[in-house]
Amino acid sequence: MCGIIGYVGDADETLSVLLDGLSNLEYRGYDSAGVAVGGDGLRVEKRAGQLDALQTALDGEMGDAIDGPVGVAHTRWSTHGPPTDANAHPHTDETGRVAVVHNGIIENYRELRDELEAEGVAFTSETDTEVVPHLVARELRAGRDPEAAVRAATERLAGSYALAVVVAGTDALFAVRHDSPLVLGVGEGESFVASDVPAFLEHTRDVVYLDDDEFVRLDAGGWTVTDADGDEVDKDVRTVEWEAEQTGKSGYDHYMLKEIHEQPVSLRQCISGRVDELDGRITVEELDDVGSPETVQFVACGTSYHAALYGAQLLRAAGVSANAYYAHEYATAPAPVSGDDLVVGITQSGETADTLSALREASGRGAETLALTNVVGSTAARESDHVLYIRAGPEIGVAATKTFSSQLVGLNLLTTYLTDGGADRRLVDELRGVASDVQAVLDESAAADVVEAFVDADAFFFLGRGLDYPVALEGALKFKEITYEHAEGFAAGELKHGPLALVTADTPVFAVVTGEGEAARKTIGNVKEVEARDAPVVVVTDGVAEAGRYADHVLDIPATDERLAPLLANVQLQLVAYHMAAELGRSIDKPRNLAKSVTVE
Amino acid sequence: MRLDSAVILAAGEGTRLRPLTKHRPKPLLPAANRPILSYVLDALIDAGVDDLHLVVGYQRDRVQDHVGPTYRGRTVTYHVQEKQLGTGHAVLQARDAIDADFLVVNGDEVVTAGMVEAVMDAHSATDAATLGIVESDRAAEYGAVSLDGDRIVELVERPDDGSYRLLNAGIYACGPSLLADIESTERRAGERYLTDAIADQIRAGNAVRGVRIEGLWSSATYPWDLLTVARDLLAAGLVGEPERSRGVYVDETASVHADATLRAPVVVGPDAVVGPGAVVGPDTALGRNVTVESGAIVDGSVLDIDTRIGANATVVDAVTGQGVTVGPGATIPGGEADVRVGTTIHEGRRLGCIAADRATIGGGAAVGPGTLIGPDASVETGAYADGVVPEGAEVRR
Numbered sequence: 001m002c003g004i005i006g007y008v009g010d011a012d013e014t015l016s017v018l019l020d021g022l023s024n025l026e027y028r029g030y031d032s033a034g035v036a037v038g039g040d041g042l043r044v045e046k047r048a049g050q051l052d053a054l055q056t057a058l059d060g061e062m063g064d065a066i067d068g069p070v071g072v073a074h075t076r077w078s079t080h081g082p083p084t085d086a087n088a089h090p091h092t093d094e095t096g097r098v099a100v101v102h103n104g105i106i107e108n109y110r111e112l113r114d115e116l117e118a119e120g121v122a123f124t125s126e127t128d129t130e131v132v133p134h135l136v137a138r139e140l141r142a143g144r145d146p147e148a149a150v151r152a153a154t155e156r157l158a159g160s161y162a163l164a165v166v167v168a169g170t171d172a173l174f175a176v177r178h179d180s181p182l183v184l185g186v187g188e189g190e191s192f193v194a195s196d197v198p199a200f201l202e203h204t205r206d207v208v209y210l211d212d213d214e215f216v217r218l219d220a221g222g223w224t225v226t227d228a229d230g231d232e233v234d235k236d237v238r239t240v241e242w243e244a245e246q247t248g249k250s251g252y253d254h255y256m257l258k259e260i261h262e263q264p265v266s267l268r269q270c271i272s273g274r275v276d277e278l279d280g281r282i283t284v285e286e287l288d289d290v291g292s293p294e295t296v297q298f299v300a301c302g303t304s305y306h307a308a309l310y311g312a313q314l315l316r317a318a319g320v321s322a323n324a325y326y327a328h329e330y331a332t333a334p335a336p337v338s339g340d341d342l343v344v345g346i347t348q349s350g351e352t353a354d355t356l357s358a359l360r361e362a363s364g365r366g367a368e369t370l371a372l373t374n375v376v377g378s379t380a381a382r383e384s385d386h387v388l389y390i391r392a393g394p395e396i397g398v399a400a401t402k403t404f405s406s407q408l409v410g411l412n413l414l415t416t417y418l419t420d421g422g423a424d425r426r427l428v429d430e431l432r433g434v435a436s437d438v439q440a441v442l443d444e445s446a447a448a449d450v451v452e453a454f455v456d457a458d459a460f461f462f463l464g465r466g467l468d469y470p471v472a473l474e475g476a477l478k479f480k481e482i483t484y485e486h487a488e489g490f491a492a493g494e495l496k497h498g499p500l501a502l503v504t505a506d507t508p509v510f511a512v513v514t515g516e517g518e519a520a521r522k523t524i525g526n527v528k529e530v531e532a533r534d535a536p537v538v539v540v541t542d543g544v545a546e547a548g549r550y551a552d553h554v555l556d557i558p559a560t561d562e563r564l565a566p567l568l569a570n571v572q573l574q575l576v577a578y579h580m581a582a583e584l585g586r587s588i589d590k591p592r593n594l595a596k597s598v599t600v601e
Numbered sequence: 602m603r604l605d606s607a608v609i610l611a612a613g614e615g616t617r618l619r620p621l622t623k624h625r626p627k628p629l630l631p632a633a634n635r636p637i638l639s640y641v642l643d644a645l646i647d648a649g650v651d652d653l654h655l656v657v658g659y660q661r662d663r664v665q666d667h668v669g670p671t672y673r674g675r676t677v678t679y680h681v682q683e684k685q686l687g688t689g690h691a692v693l694q695a696r697d698a699i700d701a702d703f704l705v706v707n708g709d710e711v712v713t714a715g716m717v718e719a720v721m722d723a724h725s726a727t728d729a730a731t732l733g734i735v736e737s738d739r740a741a742e743y744g745a746v747s748l749d750g751d752r753i754v755e756l757v758e759r760p761d762d763g764s765y766r767l768l769n770a771g772i773y774a775c776g777p778s779l780l781a782d783i784e785s786t787e788r789r790a791g792e793r794y795l796t797d798a799i800a801d802q803i804r805a806g807n808a809v810r811g812v813r814i815e816g817l818w819s820s821a822t823y824p825w826d827l828l829t830v831a832r833d834l835l836a837a838g839l840v841g842e843p844e845r846s847r848g849v850y851v852d853e854t855a856s857v858h859a860d861a862t863l864r865a866p867v868v869v870g871p872d873a874v875v876g877p878g879a880v881v882g883p884d885t886a887l888g889r890n891v892t893v894e895s896g897a898i899v900d901g902s903v904l905d906i907d908t909r910i911g912a913n914a915t916v917v918d919a920v921t922g923q924g925v926t927v928g929p930g931a932t933i934p935g936g937e938a939d940v941r942v943g944t945t946i947h948e949g950r951r952l953g954c955i956a957a958d959r960a961t962i963g964g965g966a967a968v969g970p971g972t973l974i975g976p977d978a979s980v981e982t983g984a985y986a987d988g989v990v991p992e993g994a995e996v997r998r
Contacts, residue, residue: 248669248670248671249670250665250666250668250669250670250677250679251655251657251661251664251665251670251679251681252662252665258665258666261662261665261666262666264666265666268872268889268890272854272871272872273854273872276856277856277874277876277892278856278858278874278876278877432874432890432892432907432909433907433909433924435890435906435907436906436907436923436924436959437924439907439923439924439958440924440958440959440977442662443624443958444977558959
């Protein structure tokens with residue numbers, strides 16, 4: 001849940017590269033930040049709070065320029081110990097000779113700490129990470145060179161980690177990963193390591209994706225990757241397609257609103273080359289060798305789990321037995337699975353630790369695995385048998401928006417491909433129109449006006465049935481994430497089995513009603529039930545079932561295929577959450593206690 | 602002299618271009634198959650201008666969505682003009698970012714890099730301002746100028762006098778002091794104009810240079826002008842897509858059926874599809890993700906993003922906004938008509954129809970020449986539409 005970056009290159013640039021990198025990684029966590037710049041000596045600055053606090057501390061040292069050819073930096077989201085200056089990274093050894101930044105969790109830190117303390121080492125923080133610099137220092141004292149010392153220290157660690165280490169007096173940087181993301185950036189006369197590509201995207205687009213237990217040395221001469229045994233590994237340098245320009249706010253107050261507005265573009269990108277209008281077919285090369293699985297199990301967390309529920313329903317409707325599981329539950333209590341089954345992990349970042357564990361669990365028991373992800377070269381993409389990229393472009397706002405929409409489109413591509421071999425003229429036509437339909441919602445949404453009536457409400461409920469049910473859950477999740485108001489999503493039919501007891505005149509109910517089938521008619525029945533309890537009702541609807549007649553407010557979406565209507569309804573609910581949070585003055589891009597990619601279990 | 606910074610004016614709606622500007626400002630209307638603003642930004646960057654300041658206002662989301670935080674690797678700074686109180690007021694929104702000679706460029710007129718370079722080359726530190734001037738028989742419709750040698754002696758907005766042959770191309774190089782001059786310029790009807798501030802400089806005897814520039818300058822005042830803009834750009838080959846055969850530009854991601862006919866000049870944008878038997882062109886631009894189904898005929902038209910033309914439909918001299926649907930067998934035969942814009946009737950305009958964002962024309966429907974169809978309006982199956990169809994209205998049989 002943290003972000004790290006390391007740099008080796010121009011001594012005058014080190015600090016600014018690191019700080020820019022941190023600001024690009026801020027979405028990974030932001031309760032403290034710090035930098036260490038090395039070379040002949042080693043300087044460390046770190047502060048609790050958002051990145052501004054660190055920047056202010058550094059600005060206070062004007063005239064005492066921090067420079068050096070090598071440096072590491074970190075933005076933190078607390079797992080061990082509260083956000084304080086002492087708990088912020090980088091962590092150092094007692095002499096201040098070794099500085100370490102870490103993303104992940106050192107599971108055996110307690111015993112390592114006991115061991116070091118028994119030797120008389122004094123700890124200054126409550127973090128798991130601090131054992132690392134002390135271990136490295138111990139190896140240095142034993143006479144090892146810095147590279148050997150870092151390697152030896154790493155061998156003692158259990159758990160998940162991406163580490164970057166600098167040692168005073170050494171113009172090199174050492175990094176290693178195990179179950180936590182780490183990428184290497186290759187520039188001209190400079191190189192980078194980071195948790196994620198955007199950290200250094202403005203400097204280079206040439207990246208090397210590191211595999212577990214690979215060790216990197218960066219120095220003025222370039223970069224070397226070695227395996228756990230110290231043997232050199234030949235790594236491919238790949239060019240990422242993302243532009244650095246895609247990670248600024250472009251005049252919007254928040255990344256979230258920018259990303260909501262990017263959906264027409266990202267959806268056109270998602271289907272580009274994958275829908276054949278002339279033949280009326282879906283063609284997704286990546287899925288060519290998936291075959292026809294007996295059953296499909298989805299594993300995911302958070303927003304991606306809602307996409308999973310949607311995907312499972314699509315497949316069941318097409319005659320394939322399919323279920324969605326929370327990845328963290330699946331890893332603990334897996335469903336029966338065999339070699340004829342496909343397990344699909346949905347993870348925006350491709351680094352969600354729970355989802356990776358579930359995929360490994362499934363793979364270990366013989367299932368075929370597929371990753372539905374946004375990040376090329378991510379761990380999920382590399383570890384799975386198949387991968388379908390959703391091509392949404394970088395998403396910085398912690399609340400997922402455009403990636404959810406693209407996941408839904410990806411799941412339609414997958415379902416049609418697995419069941420009808422891709423032949424579905426209606427879906428092709430409607431997919432080519434979905435960007436325009438989303439644009440219509442963006443152009444004409446009444447969400448900003450509707451929420452104004454509800455600033456003093458007690459709680460917010462979201463209802464939906466069938467494919468609208470995952471949208472109700474996602475609408476509530478988005479709402480609670482960024483407004484901090486209590487919000488819950490229900491299957492509409494579950495209402496009278498309990499939740500109705502909570503409905504009052506002060507609990508607005510958002511009902512998603514799309515299409516004209518049995519499901520829509522039944523949800524309208526539920527709408528009437530909450531109306532009878534005086535709850536204000538907002539219906540999000542394509543108008544087909546005339547649900548608007550029973551509502552206090554209506555948020556319209558264009559009529560489209562019943563499989564895509566939920567996607568459009570969700571855009572309205574994204575705007576509802578955004579405008580309510582703006583109305584309440586919340587920290588929209590960085591909601592309290594949350595991080596974008598949850599890379600620890 | 603070389604200038605690093607440009608202020609691009611992209612805040613105005615362009616009311617005479619309604620109903621196309623319902624959801625986006627004029628700079629984002631299509632010039633062939635890309636927004637006008639893209640041409641302006643490309644011209645600036647190709648001329649070596651790296652510091653871009655976009656003044657946005659009306660429907661600014663659309664500008665921000667299209668341009669993004671940087672454009673071709675150059676940082677774009679947005680300045681919000683909350684109320685559109687004139688071009689001078691717009692320039693002032695960026696004043697804190699400007700401390701040296703700078704460019705001001707209209708975001709809603711197509712210009713080329715050569716024209717921007719010529720204005721920069723002519724401008725010197727002793728000039729209060731330098732304006733790019735093009736010769737045009739449409740000078741009277743825009744800002745006309747009179748030159749004495751390389752000095753501008755007169756600036757007139759839309760003179761009702763056909764004797765003017767020179768027009769202000771909307772590319773200005775300005776000394777930094779012009780910002781203060783704009784502030785001291787008298788308001789007209791509550792608005793401040795850049796041209797008034799420059800006229801004040803001329804009156805005060807300060808050097809305002811005019812430089813005759815060559816190159817493609819194209820602008821739309823009325824919706825049908827977008828057809829002319831597209832024709833100009835296609836004739837000059839100024840489109841981004843690769844040229845497949847002479848005058849036929851097709852993006853690599855587009856699908857054109859082997860039995861379709863593309864008649865030059867024509868451009869087919871990314872992810873666009875042309876079905877079997879369809880005939881597209883000449884003087885036609887298909888935007889991103891546009892679909893022309895089998896047997897349809899599209900001639901002399903500009904079809905913006907996501908528009909779909911049904912099988913066997915006929916579309917002549919039409920401009921569509923985004924996501925417009927024309928049903929199978931519908932007919933927009935084109936030709937000359939009297940077109941009503943606001944309270945003015947424009948006689949004898951060659952215009953098939955204007956269909957604004959997400960308008961639908963049903964299967965077998967017919968649309969008379971010069972018809973303006975508002976956003977989200979629909980013409981039902983088999984109906985006949987003529988004149989003005991307001992936003993969201995339905996035309997029934």
